[in-house]
Amino acid sequence: AQSVAQPEDQVNVAEGNPLTVKCTYSVSGNPYLFWYVQYPNRGLQFLLKYITGDNLVKGSYGFEAEFNKSQTSFHLKKPSALVSDSALYFCAVRDMGGNEKLTFGTGTRLTIIP
Amino acid sequence: DAGVIQSPRHEVTEMGQEVTLRCKPISGHNSLFWYRQTMMRGLELLIYFNNNVPIDDSGMPEDRFSAKMPNASFSTLKIQPSEPRDSAVYFCASSPAGGNYNEQFFGPGTRLTVL
Numbered sequence: 021a022q023s024v025a026q027p028e029d030q031v032n033v034a035e036g037n038p039l040t041v042k043c044t045y046s047v048s049g050n051p052y053l054f055w056y057v058q059y060p061n062r063g064l065q066f067l068l069k070y071i072t073g074d075n076l077v078k079g080s081y082g083f084e085a086e087f088n089k090s091q092t093s094f095h096l097k098k099p100s101a102l103v104s105d106s107a108l109y110f111c112a113v114r115d116m117g118g119n120e121k122l123t124f125g126t127g128t129r130l131t132i133i134p
Numbered sequence: 135d136a137g138v139i140q141s142p143r144h145e146v147t148e149m150g151q152e153v154t155l156r157c158k159p160i161s162g163h164n165s166l167f168w169y170r171q172t173m174m175r176g177l178e179l180l181i182y183f184n185n186n187v188p189i190d191d192s193g194m195p196e197d198r199f200s201a202k203m204p205n206a207s208f209s210t211l212k213i214q215p216s217e218p219r220d221s222a223v224y225f226c227a228s229s230p231a232g233g234n235y236n237e238q239f240f241g242p243g244t245r246l247t248v249l
Contacts, residue, residue: 054237063138063225063240064177110177120165120229121190122238124177 022047024113026125033101034133041096041128043111050116053094055085058108058127067109070094081105101132136160138241140226146247152214155244158207159228167238168201168211169225177225183209216248 023046033039045051052071056064068079075087085096094111111125139158147153159166167182181191183203194201198217203209213220223245227238 056240061242063242064227064238066237066239069237119190120167120182120184121179122167123179126176 022051022113022115022121022123024111024123024125026109026111026128028128029126030129030131032131032133035103036100039098039101039105039130039132041109041111041130043094043096043125044092045094045111045113046092047113047115051094052114052116053085053087054112054114054122055079055083055094055096056110056112056124058110060107064110067096103132103134106130106132138226138228138239140224140241140244142244143242144245144247146249147216148249149217150215151248152212153216153220153246153248155211155224155226155246157209157211157226157241159209159226160230160239161207163228163230163239164206165229165238166203166209167227167229168209169227169240170222171225171243172222180211213246216246218248221246221248 025044054069055067057067058064067083068077070077070087078084083098087094108127108129110127112122114122141156165184168180171177180193181201186203201211223243225240225243227240229236229238
């Protein structure tokens with residue numbers, strides 16, 4: 021079975037500061053990992069993904085994520101937060117050997133304080 | 135590209151009524167997913183189709199829920215009879231062919247309220 025944990029329900033960061041949203045995963049094989057963002061009353065929007073290769077993945081809106089196999093983590097980061105980054109963030113995992121089913125975390129609400 | 139289209143955007147109905155949610159995936163996408171989002175349970179996959187064939191329906195809550203994909207450009211999720219605990223936002227997503235690592239593109243969702 022595959023699972024994702026987002027240990028923080030809420031993260032508050034001052035505008036201009038670096039931000040990190042944490043994610044750990046569990047799969048039986050090698051993982052495909054994704055980050056999505058959800059703005060109020062909208063569907064989920066793809067940010068970035070890790071499939072293979074370089075452990076540091078760059079995505080939309082200046083976000084990046086680092087895959088760490090030994091710690092089974094895929095934390096989302098941004099060097100300098102913007103107020104417009106305030107949203108709900110979801111980490112998701114798929115087992116490389118499995119079907120297309122994505123398992124999502126419970127989400128982390130990121131609030132950027134002006 | 136218009137993206138994934140869902141209708142209606144909002145639905146309010148009374149307990150016991152039949153509800154039908156509709157989805158048009160992005161043209162050329164071969165996989166279609168139905169999700170439900172609630173505060174209590176988060177985002178749950180209900181069912182997904184590949185090339186119009188249901189592949190995994192293990193997330194469908196019970197027999198009151200059914201989903202169809204009669205062709206590549208249309209899918210429905212039906213609840214009959216509806217219950218207040220079905221109140222949630224239902225999302226449809228689609229994904230292109232060509233591998234297992236493609237991201238899913240989500241529609242705007244249908245907010246269902248069952249009174």
